[in-house]
Amino acid sequence: MEDRAPASIKQFEERLIDVSESLPKRLRQCAEYVAANKDRIAVSTVAEMAEGAGVQPSAFMRFCRILGFSGFSEMQRLFRESYAGGWPDYSTRLKNLREKAEGSASALLGEFVDAGRASLENLLKTIDAKTLDDAAEALAKAQMIHIIGLRRSFPVASYISYAFEKMNVPAMLHSGVGGLDNHNAIRTGDVLLAVTFSPYSAETVDMVEAVSARGIPVVALTDTIVSPLRKFEAITLSVSEVDFGAFRSLSATLCLAIVLSVAVGTKRSE
Amino acid sequence: MEDRAPASIKQFEERLIDVSESLPKRLRQCAEYVAANKDRIAVSTVAEMAEGAGVQPSAFMRFCRILGFSGFSEMQRLFRESYAGGWPDYSTRLKNLREKAEGSASALLGEFVDAGRASLENLLKTIDAKTLDDAAEALAKAQMIHIIGLRRSFPVASYISYAFEKMNVPAMLHSGVGGLDNHNAIRTGDVLLAVTFSPYSAETVDMVEAVSARGIPVVALTDTIVSPLRKFEAITLSVSEVDFGAFRSLSATLCLAIVLSVAVGTKRSE
DNA sequence: TCAGAAATGGACTATAAATTCTATTTTTCT
DNA sequence: AGAAAAATAGAATTTATAGTCCATTTCTGA
Numbered sequence: 001m002e003d004r005a006p007a008s009i010k011q012f013e014e015r016l017i018d019v020s021e022s023l024p025k026r027l028r029q030c031a032e033y034v035a036a037n038k039d040r041i042a043v044s045t046v047a048e049m050a051e052g053a054g055v056q057p058s059a060f061m062r063f064c065r066i067l068g069f070s071g072f073s074e075m076q077r078l079f080r081e082s083y084a085g086g087w088p089d090y091s092t093r094l095k096n097l098r099e100k101a102e103g104s105a106s107a108l109l110g111e112f113v114d115a116g117r118a119s120l121e122n123l124l125k126t127i128d129a130k131t132l133d134d135a136a137e138a139l140a141k142a143q144m145i146h147i148i149g150l151r152r153s154f155p156v157a158s159y160i161s162y163a164f165e166k167m168n169v170p171a172m173l174h175s176g177v178g179g180l181d182n183h184n185a186i187r188t189g190d191v192l193l194a195v196t197f198s199p200y201s202a203e204t205v206d207m208v209e210a211v212s213a214r215g216i217p218v219v220a221l222t223d224t225i226v227s228p229l230r231k232f233e234a235i236t237l238s239v240s241e242v243d244f245g246a247f248r249s250l251s252a253t254l255c256l257a258i259v260l261s262v263a264v265g266t267k268r269s270e
Numbered sequence: 271m272e273d274r275a276p277a278s279i280k281q282f283e284e285r286l287i288d289v290s291e292s293l294p295k296r297l298r299q300c301a302e303y304v305a306a307n308k309d310r311i312a313v314s315t316v317a318e319m320a321e322g323a324g325v326q327p328s329a330f331m332r333f334c335r336i337l338g339f340s341g342f343s344e345m346q347r348l349f350r351e352s353y354a355g356g357w358p359d360y361s362t363r364l365k366n367l368r369e370k371a372e373g374s375a376s377a378l379l380g381e382f383v384d385a386g387r388a389s390l391e392n393l394l395k396t397i398d399a400k401t402l403d404d405a406a407e408a409l410a411k412a413q414m415i416h417i418i419g420l421r422r423s424f425p426v427a428s429y430i431s432y433a434f435e436k437m438n439v440p441a442m443l444h445s446g447v448g449g450l451d452n453h454n455a456i457r458t459g460d461v462l463l464a465v466t467f468s469p470y471s472a473e474t475v476d477m478v479e480a481v482s483a484r485g486i487p488v489v490a491l492t493d494t495i496v497s498p499l500r501k502f503e504a505i506t507l508s509v510s511e512v513d514f515g516a517f518r519s520l521s522a523t524l525c526l527a528i529v530l531s532v533a534v535g536t537k538r539s540e
Numbered sequence: 541t542c543a544g545a546a547a548t549g550g551a552c553t554a555t556a557a558a559t560t561c562t563a564t565t566t567t568t569c570t
Numbered sequence: 571a572g573a574a575a576a577a578t579a580g581a582a583t584t585t586a587t588a589g590t591c592c593a594t595t596t597c598t599g600a
Contacts, residue, residue: 024567024577042313043350045557056579061559071559073586080313105406105533106399112525112532113390120383120390120521125309129376136375152432155425159520162422177447198302224305226290240306249528250429251390251521255382258519262382263375294547294597315587326549331589341589343556 005068005075009038009082015067023066026055030063042079046072115244116251123239123252135219135235136260140267142191142217145171148204149195149221156195156221156250160257167265176203186211195221195257197248200228208232221256275338275345279308279352285337293336296325300333312349316342385514389522393509397526405489405505406530410537412461412487415441418474419465419491426465426491426520430527437535446473456481465491465527467518470498478502491526 006012020031033053034041041049049072050060061072069075139145145164149157157173164171174182186192192211196204205228212218218234220227229236239256241248276282290301303323304311310319319342320330331342339345368380409415415434419427427443434441442455456462462481466474475498482488488504490497499506509526511518 026578039354043353046559047557057558058560058580059578062577073558083309083313104399105402105529106397108533109394109397109402109526109529112529113394116390116521116525117387120386124379124383127376127379129374132375132379154432155429155524158428159425162424163517224302226287226301226305230287238305247433247528247532250524251386254425254520254524255386256379258517259375259379259382262515262517263378296548316589317587327588328550328590329548332547343588 005070006078009078012067012078019066026059027063027066029053029055030060034063038079041076042083111244112247112249115242116249118242119240119249119252120255122242123255126240127237127256131235131237132260132263135237136263136267138217138219138235139191139193139260139264143170143189144187144191145169145264146174146186146190146192146211147171147195148174148192148207150176150201150203152197152248153195153201153204153221156253156257159254160193160195160261163258163261164265167261167269169261169265169268174207183207183210186214186216188214188216190216192216192218193221194218194229194234195253196227196229197223197253198227205229208234221253221260275340276348279348282337282348289336296329297333297336299323299325300330304333308349311346312353381514382517382519385512386519386521388512389510389519390525392512393522393525396510397507401505401507402530402533405507406533406537408487408489408505409461409463409530409534413440413459414457414461415439415534416444416456416460416462416481417441417465418444418462418477420446420471420473422518423465423467423471423474423491426523426527429524430463430465430531433528433531434535437531437539439531439535439538444477453477453480456484456486458484458486460486462486462488463491464488464499464504465523466497466499467493467523468497475499478504491523491530 006015016031016035020028020035023031030049030053033049037052040052044052046057046060050057053060064072064075067075069078147157147161147164149160154175158175161171161173172182172185174185192208194204194208200222208218208220208229209232212232212234218229218232220229220234220236222229222236222238223240224238227236227238237256237260239252241250241252276285286301286305290298290305293301300319300323303319307322310322314322316327316330320327323330334342334345337345339348368377417427417431417434419430424445428445431441431443444455462478464474464478470492478488478490478499479502482502482504488499488502490499490504490506492499492506492508493510494508497506497508507526507530509522511520511522
């Protein structure tokens with residue numbers, strides 16, 4: 001109605017406070033219910049919200065418009081979108097990019113920076129603190145940490161390896177140089193840290209399988225929960241990167257990698 | 271279909287893992303997308319989920335039924351009911367994490383995520399579009415791209431190497447395995463891409479010096495402008511990472527690395 | 541290599557939800 | 571207290587979205 005619709009949750013809240021002074025009975029009920037149940041807006045229908053507030057749906061609609069929205073849907077959209085942060089859908093953006101900026105390097109940079117930031121936020125939201133701690137604990141107890149990660153995961157593995165080295169944590173990077181697999185270097189008391197992402201490299205999965213069968217603990221860094229490493233009894237940390245096109249930046253993965261490394265380093269020196 | 275619908279998120283996840291072993295292509299895409307974006311289910315439509323997974327809505331519906339639901343709505347209901355809302359927002363979450371989890375692995379995670387985000391933002395602000403384009407241009411013209419980056423920079427170098435491989439760009443990673451330096455593999459018409467950060471590894475600097483003396487173009491990825499690579503006539507891209515403690519996450523560097531790789535890949539295929 | 545089965549894409553339909561409209565009630569002001 | 575204005579409830583309408591169906595493609599096993 002009056003001016004333009006709130007563009008952020010913050011603006012929405014301000015607006016709500018402004019307005020709620022001078023509201024007739026039913027609309028005030030709406031305001032109060034909404035204030036107390038902001039999180040329900042994203043997942044409810046007008047009918048449900050109206051019932052919650054004890055008013056008719058049409059009253060709730062009027063309330064939405066007083067707040068500056070064209071209707072309930074527009075208000076709901078604000079909440080749905082701001083949940084989980086900006087979720088630009090990258091397939092559309094990639095298409096636009098191809099058409100418009102024609103792959104100019106700096107346009108690409110913007111996209112990848114965005115993807116990276118979204119991934120990091122997502123990591124913070126989805127990682128399970130308990131699992132992370134368990135993983136660090138298991139690795140800290142190891143006599144020697146064996147690290148494996150091939151192809152796309154190799155940068156991560158080598159990064160972890162470097163970090164451990166710097167912190168004097170005994171670690172061995174299994175890089176598969178020369179086609180050697182060095183399974184025998186892994187001994188009782190050691191722990192395997194496996195990094196693998198879709199498409200999961202067979203060597204890594206094989207090593208986890210072999211090692212796991214021998215009762216050696218495995219910590220896995222992987223994407224999503226449907227990774228093939230689930231089958232084995234590994235402590236699994238899953239990270240999902242926001243892809244941009246066919247390319248995956250490793251921001252979140254590396255962040256988790258360094259956190260894990262530092263946590264292990266700290267625990268060991270205690 | 272089979273038995274009854276999952277009654278909790280936990281059951282849902284188990285079911286997802288169970289089922290995901292034996293799934294045809296499109297349905298697997300659904301499983302993967304869902305696994306990585308569980309939080310979107312509550313606030314999206316089938317069409318949106320399907321698009322995210324890269325499948326047709328009808329395929330996504332089939333997926334819901336395989337999981338045991340009567341349709342998308344029933345599955346969504348499960349998530350809407352247990353939807354806790356992503357609030358409070360990112361910065362508040364971060365603050366809580368720091369204060370509460372003090373010293374634990376998850377507190378570390380907060381710090382590194384923050385450092386990573388800051389680095390990415392900073393990258394966007396400081397990178398010079400022209401230089402970035404020049405670098406991509408130079409690399410795109412190369413007959414072969416030689417990549418060097420040792421120690422801390424090695425993950426970056428190997429990441430770039432992987433990306434080039436994926437895009438069919440002829441590239442060679444000089445990893446120094448076996449103490450070989452392979453200077454002679456670098457020929458007229460090639461370009462060297464050197465990655466180095468303080469403390470700058472002597473091998474890298476030496477290689478840049480030698481190669482540069484032969485008139486071969488060099489693109490450098492380094493920190494700050496006082497890096498020793500400045501002396502040579504290299505196209506220099508500098509990234510500064512925000513450190514946390516003594517540790518440096520490579521978020522910004524890797525982001526720049528992938529941008530450069532993709533830009534080169536795109537230019538070459540034009 | 542071919543036949544049968546499974547999987548897929550896309551158009552079509554049914555349904556549930558948002559939105560609008562209007563008669564009725566409540567409030568406000570003189 | 572009575573008329574005008576505002577607010578409300580509920581039904582009617584429109585729109586968006588889930589869900590269905592079937593022709594076509596893609597796998598699978600003989």
